[in-house]
Amino acid sequence: MTDKELLNQRFKIVFQHLEEKGEVVKSSREKGMSSFAEKIMGNKSYGHIIRAYLKDSDARTITYQQAKRLVNHYNVNSTYMFEGKGTIFTSEEETFSSNEISAGSPKSDDVFTKTNVPKHRTNIVFSSISAFASST
Known part of the structure; x- marks a missing residue:
């Protein structure tokens, strides 16, 4: 696997954890896919691209810039996101x-x-x- 494919695999894992924590709720206006896309991609109409990143059958992968925004907006551990090491989220005290x-x-x-x-x-x-x- 390439580095970008590995980054995208970690993105899928992080997204799943964000759903479990209630940070992303697919049917919500405030926490839905549009809101998530706006935070990560700068445009809320790009929810379909986020869905493409989440599909195993799609070749599109998250960019490094988008991954950096994910790290900043959702307290994701940058070491985990970019290297696959450590915990998925930073603790509240560290932020x-x-x-x-x-x-x-x-x-x-x-x-x-x-x-x-x-x-x-x-x-x-x-x-x-x-x-x-x-x-x-």
Whole structure:
């Protein structure tokens, strides 16, 4: 097998795991094939190409650039994706920078809330600053 064919085999495995984790849901608007294609290929109308990559009978294979986007969007371990070594996904702790973990000031975009949940993982934000809603 060529390197690109091996990369495509690993892509199939990663895609299957993403489905099992609920990151890709074929019948969902937000997590469906169109959304996946937009993240990986830059165009949501390319879902049919993703399906071609997943078919054993099709000769088309994922490109290295698309694989890099997959790694970035879905926390896929780049060593696994490109070399076939290690675990499929990076752990959540590895994805946070040391600044995010030690951040404590409201000036930081990725500060942890009082519940130690990263701000981008929840829609509830705790703050010591009073705020109000306005239509203007």
